[in-house]
Amino acid sequence: SADTTRLRFHTFYGTEIDPILKKFRDTVKENSGGDLRIQTFHGGELVASDQLLEAAKKGSIDIAHGHGGYWSGQVDIGNIEAGLPGGWTSLDEARAFFDSEPVDALLTAAYDEAGVVYLGKGYGHDYDLLTKEPVTSLDDLKTRKIRATSNVAKVLEYFEIPTVYLPAGELYIGMSTGVIDGAIYGGPIEYEQLKLNETAKHYTRLNMLMPGWTETFLANKEKWDGLSDEHKAIMEEAIAQFAADITDWLAEGNQSVVDKGDVFEFAVLPDEDSKQLTVAAQAVWQEEAERSARNAELIDLLVANAKAQGRL
Amino acid sequence: MENLDPLAITGIMFASMLGLMALGAPLAWALTICGIGSAMAIFGDGGLDLLISSTFSAMDNFLLVALPLFIFMGLVLQRSGITDDLFEMIHKLMGRLPGGLGIGTVIICALIAAMAGVSGAATVSLGIIALPAMLNRGYDKRLVTGTIMAGGALGFLIPPSVLMIIYAFLSRDSVGKLFAAGLMPGLMLAGIYIAYILIRCRINPSLGPPAEEQFTAMEKFKSLRFLIAPGLLIFTVLGCIIGGITSPSEASAIGAFGSLVIAAIQGRLSWDTLRYVMLSTTKLMGMLMWITIAAVFFSKIYVGVGAGMVVGELIEDYALSPNLVILSMLLAYFVLGMFLDDFAIVFITVPLFVPIVRDLGFDTTWFAVLFILSMQSAYLTPPFGYNLFYMRSVAPKDVTIIDIYWAAIPFVGLQILGLALVFMFPQIALWLPSVLF
Amino acid sequence: MAWVTRYLVAQDGLSEFVGRAISWLTLGMIGVLVIEIVFRYFLDSPTLWAHETSTMLYGGFCMLAGAYTLRHRGHVRSEVIWGALPKRGQAICDVVIFSTGAVVLVMFLKLAIGFAAESWAVREYSNKSMWQPPLYPIKTVIPIAVGLVLLQNMAELLRAVLTALGIEYDDPREREFESDIDPELLPTILDADVTEAVDTSKPNDR
Ligand code: NA
Numbered sequence: 001s002a003d004t005t006r007l008r009f010h011t012f013y014g015t016e017i018d019p020i021l022k023k024f025r026d027t028v029k030e031n032s033g034g035d036l037r038i039q040t041f042h043g044g045e046l047v048a049s050d051q052l053l054e055a056a057k058k059g060s061i062d063i064a065h066g067h068g069g070y071w072s073g074q075v076d077i078g079n080i081e082a083g084l085p086g087g088w089t090s091l092d093e094a095r096a097f098f099d100s101e102p103v104d105a106l107l108t109a110a111y112d113e114a115g116v117v118y119l120g121k122g123y124g125h126d127y128d129l130l131t132k133e134p135v136t137s138l139d140d141l142k143t144r145k146i147r148a149t150s151n152v153a154k155v156l157e158y159f160e161i162p163t164v165y166l167p168a169g170e171l172y173i174g175m176s177t178g179v180i181d182g183a184i185y186g187g188p189i190e191y192e193q194l195k196l197n198e199t200a201k202h203y204t205r206l207n208m209l210m211p212g213w214t215e216t217f218l219a220n221k222e223k224w225d226g227l228s229d230e231h232k233a234i235m236e237e238a239i240a241q242f243a244a245d246i247t248d249w250l251a252e253g254n255q256s257v258v259d260k261g262d263v264f265e266f267a268v269l270p271d272e273d274s275k276q277l278t279v280a281a282q283a284v285w286q287e288e289a290e291r292s293a294r295n296a297e298l299i300d301l302l303v304a305n306a307k308a309q310g311r312l
Numbered sequence: 313m314e315n316l317d318p319l320a321i322t323g324i325m326f327a328s329m330l331g332l333m334a335l336g337a338p339l340a341w342a343l344t345i346c347g348i349g350s351a352m353a354i355f356g357d358g359g360l361d362l363l364i365s366s367t368f369s370a371m372d373n374f375l376l377v378a379l380p381l382f383i384f385m386g387l388v389l390q391r392s393g394i395t396d397d398l399f400e401m402i403h404k405l406m407g408r409l410p411g412g413l414g415i416g417t418v419i420i421c422a423l424i425a426a427m428a429g430v431s432g433a434a435t436v437s438l439g440i441i442a443l444p445a446m447l448n449r450g451y452d453k454r455l456v457t458g459t460i461m462a463g464g465a466l467g468f469l470i471p472p473s474v475l476m477i478i479y480a481f482l483s484r485d486s487v488g489k490l491f492a493a494g495l496m497p498g499l500m501l502a503g504i505y506i507a508y509i510l511i512r513c514r515i516n517p518s519l520g521p522p523a524e525e526q527f528t529a530m531e532k533f534k535s536l537r538f539l540i541a542p543g544l545l546i547f548t549v550l551g552c553i554i555g556g557i558t559s560p561s562e563a564s565a566i567g568a569f570g571s572l573v574i575a576a577i578q579g580r581l582s583w584d585t586l587r588y589v590m591l592s593t594t595k596l597m598g599m600l601m602w603i604t605i606a607a608v609f610f611s612k613i614y615v616g617v618g619a620g621m622v623v624g625e626l627i628e629d630y631a632l633s634p635n636l637v638i639l640s641m642l643l644a645y646f647v648l649g650m651f652l653d654d655f656a657i658v659f660i661t662v663p664l665f666v667p668i669v670r671d672l673g674f675d676t677t678w679f680a681v682l683f684i685l686s687m688q689s690a691y692l693t694p695p696f697g698y699n700l701f702y703m704r705s706v707a708p709k710d711v712t713i714i715d716i717y718w719a720a721i722p723f724v725g726l727q728i729l730g731l732a733l734v735f736m737f738p739q740i741a742l743w744l745p746s747v748l749f
Numbered sequence: 750m751a752w753v754t755r756y757l758v759a760q761d762g763l764s765e766f767v768g769r770a771i772s773w774l775t776l777g778m779i780g781v782l783v784i785e786i787v788f789r790y791f792l793d794s795p796t797l798w799a800h801e802t803s804t805m806l807y808g809g810f811c812m813l814a815g816a817y818t819l820r821h822r823g824h825v826r827s828e829v830i831w832g833a834l835p836k837r838g839q840a841i842c843d844v845v846i847f848s849t850g851a852v853v854l855v856m857f858l859k860l861a862i863g864f865a866a867e868s869w870a871v872r873e874y875s876n877k878s879m880w881q882p883p884l885y886p887i888k889t890v891i892p893i894a895v896g897l898v899l900l901q902n903m904a905e906l907l908r909a910v911l912t913a914l915g916i917e918y919d920d921p922r923e924r925e926f927e928s929d930i931d932p933e934l935l936p937t938i939l940d941a942d943v944t945e946a947v948d949t950s951k952p953n954d955r
Pocket residue numbers: 424425426427428429430466467468469470471472473
């Protein structure tokens with residue numbers, strides 16, 4: 001109809017979540033009686049993932065589904081909300097943290113300042129170490145090159161573990177040819193999808209951060225303000241369901257890989273070492289806190305939460 | 313306007329682009345103008361900003377650092393006299409064989425292809441060095457000009473390959489994997505050329521008469537020293553990439569650095585050479601970068617208005633078999649190759665074709681090899697073919713443009729034969745990557 | 750028409766100067782990556798900065814090279830039809846292309862200035878690796894490079910307009926010989942008929 005509103009929704013995931021994307025599109029269309037239509041784009045299709053915030057702000061896309069790490073150079077709290085090592089240890093804990101009033105207010109303000117509307121959070125899942133050789137302690141890693149991104153790399157560096165950065169697409173060849181000895185990238189399902197099990201068998205749970213990342217939904221201001229309250233409600237509900245579906249899909253996928261039994265050999269880092277990781281992570285927390293007053297506030301809340309949970 | 317039929321959008325966007333190109337617009341200009349026009353007319357708010365995000369993503373890609381460095385390396389080698397040395401070796405080793413110099417030329421082309429990232433380098437230098445030498449010894453001019461042009465086109469198939477790097481950037485394949493996949497088909501094609509020359513010269517020895525000069529076994533053995541420098545360089549660069557020791561970008565730096573060392577050791581590295589190489593690289597990269605930006609932008613606008621599904625839907629509607637889809641894409645490549653530059657073709661078609669190829673369940677690495685094989689033909693098919701131009705500008709006066717066109721035709725046929733083999737037996741391309749990775 | 754010549758000399762000179770200056774970045778990229786390899790394999794301590802530095806050198810180098818390429822007529826164009834036109838016809842096509850191009854480049858410039866300004870405003874840094882370098886310098890390169898291409902585009906437009914109108918002027922570039930082929934390999938090319946060498950207008954005369 002003439003009143004149809006089309007929204008360009010850009011996720012950072014690839015085609016692997018197509019069934020979830022389709023359900024999301026159908027839900028929105030159905031609940032709005034066809035007045036709202038979602039056009040979905042996969043990671044990199046319209047803009048590179050690290051341009052998602054910029055694109056939502058300018059209106060190249062209407063809704064961005066990314067994570068804070070992509071735009072932490074532009075929005076102060078990006079790194080913290082994406083997930084700092086030691087930040088949280090369960091889905092429930094992460095949810096409770098982000099749903100709390102002061103945290104929600106900080107995020108809303110930060111993204112408002114960045115020129116976009118903060119719509120809510122999604123939650124990732126396992127985020128652990130995959131290596132070619134078994135790992136029994138952090139000491140084992142000192143002679144191996146591990147692929148890790150900035151915040152985790154900083155923590156590993158504290159233990160003198162050498163890190164390198166490789167894009168996800170190069171992990172397979174990097175691992176199979178020995179450019180890296182291990183990687184911290186995601187959970188069992190992601191590693192299996194990248195076929196890394198063909199070259200590296202040892203999955204070590206770090207107990208450092210769970211969920212290993214959180215996701216953020218942002219909307220273009222003008223477009224969002226132009227929606228009716230009813231449409232806003234439909235979108236918010238559908239996005240919440242979409243986010244939950246992704247978390248469930250990751251959880252089920254990870255469990256299914258565990259259940260297969262022969263894909264990876266699972267091990268757990270000794271408690272003592274996991275504690276050390278959390279302690280070492282404090283330096284990264286402080287570094288983030290120093291970036292802005294708002295960051296200091298958010299880190300204070302994170303510390304208070306960790307203390308309340310008895311981890312600090 | 314956003315509800316405009318995607319098929320109409322496709323038509324308008326491509327027609328206006330082709331119109332501008334017919335007017336002689338530089339490709340980067342044609343794509344940007346059409347992209348911006350479409351963005352304003354149909355994309356709505358924020359369409360224009362895709363231009364700047366495309367720009368930054370083209371600049372911010374470690375993979376592409378290999379482009380200027382492989383170009384740099386090829387230019388240094390071209391200047392360092394490696395071709396003269398190799399031809400001298402071939403002359404001593406194979407001159408007595410009927411068609412031997414022609415076969416040797418193919419081997420030199422394959423060696424140069426394994427050192428240079430672009431096509432054309434071998435055609436120019438062999439056109440200058442080998443062509444007159446072979447003509448003087450009574451070789452058939454159409455056979456030898458065809459050999460040099462076709463051999464020169466191997467540059468993109470035998471790794472390293474700038475075209476493969478761009479393909480990988482657009483399709484998100486692994487560069488190492490593509491390089492490995494190109495090696496066997498490249499050697500196979502070289503083998504086909506050699507077989508063709510042997511057969512032609514066996515049937516009619518006057519096409520490639522054996523040389524008169526005699527060389528002693530010692531002279532022949534000594535001439536093998538010319539293989540040392542290129543051999544080391546090829547082994548190091550390809551070993552680093554295919555063996556996974558370094559990323560392709562780092563290997564390209566090793567190659568560029570190594571080529572400078574080789575040229576310096578041979579006393580052929582002058583200030584003029586360095587300036588020429590640096591400035592030529594600058595000129596080429598300015599062209600490639602501005603096309604990259606424009607083409608990425610153009611394709612994003614196209615995808616953004618939802619027209620990307622159109623081609624897929626067309627295929628569904630007509631219920632074409634998957635193989636027929638691939639064949640029509642290859643046919644499209646052949647036709648485009650007659651009129652367009654290979655970089656133009658990769659930027660226009662890869663974002664369009666590769667998702668379809670993937671959806672049909674084909675291996676995109678295999679398709680990459682088919683694509684590169686098609687681009688080899690594009691170098692030889694008139695009216696627009698780089699190797700035809702290069703050959704025309706370096707060949708002696710008695711080799712006419714008509715000779716050059718005729719010379720190219722049998723080799724285009726051989727290239728199609730190679731393409732058909734890889735199409736029917738994907739393992740030719742996929743075997744090596746499957747063993748290595 | 751001496752002012753035209755003076756302007757063209759100045760504009761071509763600017764693009765030439767920038768091109769020659771940035772051509773040194775090729776050696777910079779090689780150097781940075783060779784250092785990384787040496788540090789990683791021989792000193793067993795990979796650098797934090799080499800990959801991102803070489804990427805920034807690459808991005809800046811290629812963007813800024815655009816004007817130099819245009820000044821040397823190195824941007825790929827299809828000459829199948831254009832090449833067959835008489836000089837005046839080519840100039841008319843060029844007027845259309847470079848005037849539309851000017852409009853488009855002005856829009857691009859405006860976008861690029863905004864893009865860089867926003868990066869400065871938040872003092873944006875990269876978050877790929879631990880190094881976390883600032884991003885605003887490389888983003889500032891974009892408007893500069895687009896501006897340089899726009900300036901050279903205007904020189905091309907002026908050339909085309911004058912030729913299309915049949916106005917005589919002294920083009921300093923006319924005296925230059927351009928080839929994609931290594932001049933050292935081609936000592937005799939200046940004697941050859943260059944227009945014939947790239948003539949594709951008569952493919953069917955066999
Ligand atoms: Na090559």
